Amino acid sequence: MTDALTAENLTKKYGRRTALSECTLSVPAGRVVGLVGPNGAGKSTLLQLACGLLDPTKGRIEVLGAAPVSGTQQVGFVAQDTPVYGALTVAEHLRLGAHLNPSWDAGFAERRIAQVGLDLAQKAGKLSGGQRAQLALAVAAAKRPELLLLDEPVAALDPLARRAFLQGLMELTAERGISVIMSSHLVADLERVCDYLIVLVASRVRVAGEVDELLAAHHRLVGPRRDLADLGAGRSVVEQSHTDVQSTLVVRSTAPIDDPTWQVDRLNLEDIVLAYLGGDAGLVPEQALEGRR
Ligand code: ADP
Numbered sequence: 001m002t003d004a005l006t007a008e009n010l011t012k013k014y015g016r017r018t019a020l021s022e023c024t025l026s027v028p029a030g031r032v033v034g035l036v037g038p039n040g041a042g043k044s045t046l047l048q049l050a051c052g053l054l055d056p057t058k059g060r061i062e063v064l065g066a067a068p069v070s071g072t073q074q075v076g077f078v079a080q081d082t083p084v085y086g087a088l089t090v091a092e093h094l095r096l097g098a099h100l101n102p103s104w105d106a107g108f109a110e111r112r113i114a115q116v117g118l119d120l121a122q123k124a125g126k127l128s129g130g131q132r133a134q135l136a137l138a139v140a141a142a143k144r145p146e147l148l149l150l151d152e153p154v155a156a157l158d159p160l161a162r163r164a165f166l167q168g169l170m171e172l173t174a175e176r177g178i179s180v181i182m183s184s185h186l187v188a189d190l191e192r193v194c195d196y197l198i199v200l201v202a203s204r205v206r207v208a209g210e211v212d213e214l215l216a217a218h219h220r221l222v223g224p225r226r227d228l229a230d231l232g233a234g235r236s237v238v239e240q241s242h243t244d245v246q247s248t249l250v251v252r253s254t255a256p257i258d259d260p261t262w263q264v265d266r267l268n269l270e271d272i273v274l275a276y277l278g279g280d281a282g283l284v285p286e287q288a289l290e291g292r293r
Pocket residue numbers: 014017018019020037038039040041042043044045046
């Protein structure tokens with residue numbers, strides 16, 4: 001199956017500022033992908049490269065097996081601030097969508113608008129933030145894209161509207177089987193809906209993978225303070241902290257941790273992301289120790 005997105009050494013600079021650096025990724029199709037990282041990490045830049053609104057400075061990106069072309073029907077993009085036309089009614093948005101898009105699925109659009117409880121006669125400018133987000137999502141999905149790119153779709157919404165939007169997104173992916181890549185600076189937004197995660201920090205991919213595999217491979221280790229070189233092959237330290245007597249590590253490990261002097265705990269997705277945001281991500285144990293000396 002063709003990947004939803006592949007990138008090889010993908011780099012984007014604005015003048016001298018690097019927004020995305022040496023990004024290498026391979027995201028399978030059919031996933032709901034969470035693209036998470038702090039503000040300024042490069043999430044919007046990656047999404048805009050993926051929908052062809054930006055060109056790479058260096059490296060290569062493919063979307064659904066081809067170089068991105070802006071405005072194609074296969075890729076839907078909902079930019080930040082859920083762009084809708086304030087002076088047009090909900091019904092007029094649907095008519096405009098039908099007029100502009102040969103692949104428009106009118107039946108789906110109407111069902112979706114009814115499902116999320118929007119009034120066809122209401123002007124988009126008078127909708128709440130959550131309702132505008134639902135309208136933008138319905139319009140993007142009615143174009144029948146194979147891949148939907150959503151840039152911080154829930155950033156401006158209150159917790160109830162966030163939940164309603166994410167619920168809507170899950171229904172939509174289940175019904176249509178489309179791939180979704182959705183950015184957020186809050187992992188809590190993504191935890192319930194994503195089955196694939198990309199963590200971007202300071203323009204670099206710190207970790208990417210299937211959520212189930214990430215959950216299975218990461219552990220918190222607490223034990224007497226020790227030399228981290230003892231950890232062994234196939235294990236890398238993501239984050240560490242030490243007192244005089246105790247070491248606490250977040251470790252990525254392909255093999256079970258069988259040293260009984262460690263207390264080993266599972267981590268949830270938020271713990272894992274926070275470790276990558278704050279830790280010595282990507283360092284092998286020896287290098288991690290070097291950094292502490
Ligand atoms: P995110 O979506 O994760 O908040 P962005 O991709 O918007 O991050 O930005 C990544 C970096 O690129 C930031 O340092 C930002 O200031 C910079 N940047 C983004 N867009 C532009 C632009 N049009 N011109 C100059 N710098 C930009």
